[in-house]
Amino acid sequence: MMKAGNYSFGKNFEIFDNLLEAISVYEPVYDNKGKIRDFIVKYVNSAEIAGSGDSYKHYVGNYISNLYGNADLELYFKIYEDIIITGKKMFKAYLPPFNRYYRISGFPIHDNLFVMLKVEITGEEKELENSNDNLEIKIAKKTAIIGEKGVNEILNENEEKFRLIFNRADDMISLNLMNEDGTPGKFIEINDTGIKRLGYSKEEFLDMTPYDIDKEYETRRALAKPAKEHHVTFETVHTTKDSQRIPVEITAHIINYNGKNVGLSISRDISERKKAEESLKESENRYRKLLENCFDAIVFHSEGKVIWANNTAMELLGVKNSEKLVNMSLIDFVHPDYREIVIERINNMIENKAVPPIEEKFLSVDGKVIDVEALAAGFTYNGKNTVQVVFRDISKRKETEKALKDFAILQAKIMRALKESDEKFRLIFNNANDMITLSEIDANGMPGKYIEINEVSVERLGYAKEELLNMSPVDIVAPDKKAEIPFNALALTNNGYSNFEIVHVTKEGRRIPVEINGHVIKYKGRKVYLTVCRDITRHKLLVNALKESEEKFREIFHNANDMITLHKMNENGMPGKFIEVNEVGCNRLGYTNEEFQNISPVDIVAPDKRVEMASHAIEIWTKGYAKFEIVHVTKDGRRIPVEINTHIFKFKGETVALGISRDITERKDAEEKLKKLLDKLSHLNEESEQFIYTTANYLQEHLEIITDITKQLKHDYEDKLDVDIENSINNIADESEHLKQMILNLLE
Structure with missing residues (x-):
């Protein structure tokens, strides 16, 4: 027996290319009742098509009925029956398509294919074929001519070629006796692939049955059916000698071999396919889970019917049962105003044309109109044109846009009121x-x-x-x-x-x-x-004065109404630990000066505001100064909104930051009052006189604040202010009183 070695037979038929015999490979074609109706040519070697005048492509992929007609198709049914069903090793036949007599032998291989070998009968054999003797007599006469030894040589030659192909097949091929009750008996032949795969010796195999390598063999074969067609394909699991489990796909045939029913089985190792299927299944499950839990609604539809939808889509469309949604028409959920557009988009996607995102309206099952933004793409699924639609509810966004539009209208009304009151506005504007x-x-x-x-x-x-x-x-x-x-x-x-x-x-x-x-x-x-x-010239002079005179700085530092701090700047640009904090800061936040020196500005900022510190730090390093608002948190957890004006400079050889933190709680309250006032204005269509009156009162209130601040400054720093600053404060107070009087005159 010839060993297969490492040669891979598989689906490559190059092994036949250089043989002198005519070799062809066929695949049966079944009708819907499981009966063979034709054969497809899968391979022909050069000896098979020699002298025909046709190319290799003319044969491969074509049907026997197309090549030779239905009359000769019956002959191939008989050859298939003799090779696969009856199990004849060799026989003779006249093939009308070739107008020749042939010795024919063959055997089944993987994927339900079978190989046919033809050797032309020439010379004296043709004379015998032209006589009136029957086929058996002709064979007998031919045997007498060429002798028993010659026949055996021919049979041995074909047997050797069969063994070569049998043992070089990638699939395990086995023959086993069939018991009278139809159950499989002992193996009578096994190829090298089966021996190598399962780890048993050939002698061990010949003392075993299919049950020994597959306990459920008969059950699986019976379930696969139909036995009446003499062949069946099913999947099962083989167990090796060392107890490893190998999933296989078996194509089994019942043939007549030397007058006995024999089971011919071709077993393909499908381990890799099973792994790929499992991997694909896991991938599909992950993808499906991702789609099912996506925040956006996703629907697949084909041929006008929904075939899958995720939970978001069902919730948005008001469908509680997925089975109810499947097979419904997606167009039924599209608002009538958009159906024509959607149908056109679907047709474009079927023609592989890209379609842009669209805003449209859907209808839920209870008739509710839903504003959606939809993105769709076409692809092929199970051989059918399919469309994936991803859409999201933009109803709230539409409401926001409407609110903004309404606000813009209100703003326009206010602007018109301002225009109508231009003279009064200019009076305030220019003063x-x-x-x-x-x-x-x-x-x-x-x-x-x-x-x-x-x-x-x-x-x-x-x-x-x-x-x-x-x-x-x-x-x-x-x-x-x-x-x-x-x-x-x-x-x-x-x-x-x-x-x-x-x-x-x-x-x-x-x-x-x-x-x-x-x-x-x-x-x-x-x-x-x-x-x-x-x-802010005077403000800048004040800051410079603070930088130039530490003694004056200390005096102002500790007597200011605002919290003033001095802290280090780290190399990464973020604020470092405090160096000095004035008494206002200590009193306001409840920390002692010693406690402050162990913390940094980040530690006194509200946790929800700390993310803003990085951008402020960048601005400080870029410009050398910054002004921003933030929220401080006292030692006992109270929140205080502050406005911080900070500058960086060199102090004793180190880069430090001076920060002035003003408690803007009152200002925030005032802003909140202003916000409420504006909200009120957005719902009222007051006449321009009312608008001016509200604006004047607002200015008057803040002028009062300015007047109070100037009085407070004079009170707190009366004996510490130089003449220029004191005059400036007096000017601010006088101008504030003057502007208040002008507003009162306007209101009269």
Whole structure:
């Protein structure tokens, strides 16, 4: 017996290419009743098609009925029966398609295929075939001519080739006797693949039955059916000699072999396929679980019917039972206004055309209209055109958009009221102590030309109003500060408001440090920048004075109304431990100075606000200063909103930060009152006089605060203020009283 070695037979038939015999491989084709109706040619070697004038491609993949007609198809049914069913080793037949006589032998292989070998009968054998003797007599006469030894040589030659292919097959091939009761008996033949796979010797196999390697063999074979067709394919598990389990797919045939019923089985190792199937199943389960728990609704539909939907989709559409949703038409859930559009999109996806996301309306089972945003894509599933739709409920977003639209309408009404009260507005606008401007916004977000400026702007900068209206805020910024403008403009555009410091330059070149409070507002249907620019020259002088004189700094430090701190700056840019905290800070937060020196500014910030500290630290290092709002937490857990103005500088060779933290609880309360007032305005369509009256009262209230602050400053620092600062405070108080009187006059 020839050994198969490492040669892999499998589905590659190159082993037959160089044989002189005509070799062909066929696959039976079954009808819906399980009966063979035709054969497909799977392979032919060069000897098979020699002299036909046709190419290899003409045969492979074609049906016998197409190649030779239905009449000759019956002959192939007979050959299949003789090879597979009856189990003849060799026989003779005349094949009309080739107009020749052949010796024919064959055997089944994997995947229900069978191999047919043909050797043409030539010379004296043809003369015998032309006589009137029957086939057996012809064979006998031929035997007499070529002798018994010659016949045996031919049989041995074919047997050797059969053994070669038998043992080189990748699949385990076995023959076993069939008992009278139809159960499988002992093995009578096994190929090398079976011996190697299961670990038994051939002698051991010949003393075993299929039950010994598969306890459920007969049960599985019976379940597979149909036995009447003499072949069956089923899956089972073989057990090796060392008790390993190998999943296999068996194609079994009942054939007649030397007058006995014999079971021919081809067993394919499907371990890798099972692993792949299990891996695919796990992957599908993970993917399905992901889809089922996705926050977005997902639906698959094919041929107009829903085939799968996740939990979100069922909840959104109001379907409690998934079985009820499956096989329903997705179009039924689309609002009538959008059905024509959706049908067109489905057709485009079937034609492999991309479709963009769409906002549309769906209907739940109870008729509720749902605004959705949908994204869809087509693909092939089980050979059918399928569409995956991912959609989300945007009803709340639509409500928000409507609320914003309503707010914009209210804002427009207020703007109209302002326009109608332009004269009164300008009176307040031009009599403010700070520079107030309106400027355009360029496409890149940078400030454009001035639209409006108040009289303080003209007086402070020394330009005529006409000159300023041909300039932009960029033109009045000091050259060494212009690099900061894009960052300030970006913050203003993104947030809608911003507070920052910069330096203005007058017409004659004088530098004026200013604090700018900017907002993005709607003006005559377009977005503009509204800025209030406060001259902080004296504030800067005060800060410089604090830096230059530590003694004065200490005096102001501990007697200020605001919390003042000095802390280190770490190398990573974040604030380090406190160096000094004034008495206001200790009293406000409840820590002693010694306790403060063991903590940092981050430790006194409310936990929900600490994430903001990184951005503030970046701003401090970038600009050297920063102004921002945050929430402090006292030792006993009380929250205090504060406004912090901080600068970094060198102190005793180290980089430190000076922070002034103002308790803005009252201001926040005032802002809350203002917010409530604005909310009230959004629901009331008051006349312009009422708007002016509310605005005047609001200004009066804050002027009272300013008056109180100036009085408090004079009281607290009466014997510590120099003449200039005291005069400035007196001027602020006088101007506040003057503006209050003007507002009272307006209200009259």
